[in-house]
Amino acid sequence: MSKSDKLARAGGDCEPKQSQGKDCGTVQTPPPTVSISFAADNNNADSNSLLDDFGSKDDGGEGSGSEFSSRVGDNEGSEISTVPDKYGFLGGQQYKAYPDNKKLDPRSISQLLNREKKWMEMIRQWDLNMQKNYKKVRSRCRKGIPRKIRPLAWHYLCGGQLLMGKPDTGCYAEFLSREGDPKYLADIQKDIDRQFFHEMFLSRETSSTTGGEEDKPPPGKQALVNILKAYSVVNPVVGYCQAQAPIAAFLLMHMPEEHAFWCLFSICDKYLRGYYSPGMEMIQLDGDILFNLLKKVSPHIHKLLTKQQVDPIMYMTEWFLCAFVRTLPWETLLRVWDMFLCEGVKIFFKAALVVIRMSLPCKTYAKLKKEFPTMYETLQALRHPSQQLLEEEIVVEQILNLNLTVEDFQHEHQRQTLKRKKKQQLKQNAASQHKTQGTNNVEPPR
Missing domain, CATH: 1.10.472.80 (Ypt/Rab-GAP domain of gyp1p, domain 3)
Known part of the structure; x- marks a missing residue:
């Protein structure tokens, strides 16, 4: 394991290094904070074009998509409401542990818009900022990423853009085209309806051509199946673990399917490496x-x-x-x-x-x-x-x-790792000794 990997597992800050691209056949994983060239998308991309693919996932359907606009005019829902709230949950916001009616004065509005602008400027020079100004990036993450910017920022922070490569590489489509392990696919289908009470994953009644009512397929359900299947194909050793489904669903609420897949891949194989392996x-x-x-x-x-x-x-x-x-x-x-x-x-x-x-x-x-x-x-x-x-x-x-x-x-990471190694060595020695004693006690053939 490299020094950066050990530091990441121990919970330390992992200073980013320039990462190389990949070919479609071999998926490489960046460290938790990676350096990604903003030019990978478009050298002349502006804020709006960068957010085009992400905004619809996180703005609650509001036109402008800023954090302020998503707080104004929302139907917050109620305990019995069938109208989704600003996050897309039906029946009220998840766990309802925060006020539904945060008030924003003009100064707050100005601050929010200014923060959005600063984040977009930082993302435009992502490579430079992750190399030279990591502490600034960390400070802004600790203050909270503006809602409109969050999906794009998450994608860059976890290295999803680097893993995804160019949009026309077709790697994700290739993973989906493979058959996959029937056992994993069956487990995914069993778990798919156990996720959030969110409009993306729930069928909604719509009028049919015959005048009756029928269920409209939830838009996120197939995408969730696709993401989990693709990961099981890319990493067949781990395959599919039930705990991956809520993470994948959570990512889908914020970004498009392919972006969510690469973020899930980075989380499972770098941030939480080994969590989903047999034996845990x-x-x-x-x-x-x-x-x-x-x-x-x-x-x-x-x-x-x-x-x-x-x-x-x-x-x-x-x-x-x-x-x-x-x-x-x-x-x-x-x-x-x-x-x-x-x-x-x-x-x-x-x-x-x-x-x-x-x-x-x-x-x-x-x-x-x-x-x-x-x-x-x-x-x-x-x-x-x-x-x-x-x-x-x-x-x-x-x-x-x-x-x-x-x-x-x-x-603490080093201490516990050493402690476990010693314990495993003692078990191996005891097993070896027991085997030797058993061999010595066997009577010779007559």
């Missing part, structure tokens, strides 16, 4: 890393979980495997992903620590033990965190204020 050893390793980081930031919670034998794999698996898509309120999730695609998996560690601390909020071990006397109460709190507590600004602020350094992540 990497998720277990990261669970141990998380647990020891918890000891540093909240020793009283660490003590409670240790006493109750609450293993991290019991509560953090869905958080990491599904990239928090099924855990956080929508606006909080978007902000966490803004940082994750820029800084790497260390953001998920920090988000997990924040969720743990907010789910078990007592300040002392004695109070924790009284409030959560058994493993049952503790796991209930961790697996079902209060959505009202996970408000966007609070979570982001706590993530940024956690007293953890890059060195903390690197040290």
Whole structure:
């Protein structure tokens, strides 16, 4: 594993390097923050042409597509509404953990438009900015990417544009044209209707030519099948994992099908490498890393979980495997992903620590033990965190204020990796010794 890969796995900032292109037959993966030439699309592309392919996915159907326009005149929906809200959800926004009616004064409107302009200027010189001004990119991601710009920014941050190559290469179409493993395809079909209550994936009644009512196929359903199938073709060793479906669906809500595929590929093969492999050893390793980081930031919670034998794999698996898509309120999730695609998996560690601390909020071990006397109460709190507590600004602020350094992540990653290697070596030695003893005890033939 390269130095940059080790740093990314440990949660450190991965400084970008100039990446080379690829041919259609071999898919290469960039580091979490990669350097992509803006000229790959069009040397003279302006803001509007760059956003043409992305805007319709993220502006809630509003004409101008700016963050301000998407907040004005929205039908926010209700608990029983069949009208999609500004994010496309039916029946109200996902988890409804944030205000529906944020007010914007003229100064805020001006600031939003100015931020959109700055982001487009930064993307125009993406290669230069990722090489020379990475800290500026990181700072703007931490402040939150404007909604109109977010799909394009995510695509560039994760290296989707580099992986995608030129639009006429046809690589994605080639993956789709292959048959695929029947087992994976069957699993994908089983999971496809278990995703978000979002207009992209739900059938809507329309008037038929005969005057009756019929279901209109949801626009995102086939695209979701395509993305998951294509990934199983590109990476047959991993194939398909159920946790990939919500991530793919989440990406489809923000960008076109092919762009979403390459972003999914980058996330699965670079950011969360090893998470979806048989045995899920990497998720277990990261669970141990998380647990020891918890000891540093909240020793009283660490003590409670240790006493109750609450293993991290019991509560953090869905958080990491599904990239928090099924855990956080929508606006909080978007902000966490803004940082994750820029800084790497260390953001998920920090988000997990924040969720743990907010789910078990007592300040002392004695109070924790009284409030959560058994493993049952503790796991209930961790697996079902209060959505009202996970408000966007609070979570982001706590993530940024956690007293953890890059060195903390690197040290804990190295320590846990070495610990696992020693444990595996002991098992191998014990098995070898047992085999030798068994051979020695066999009576010679008569």
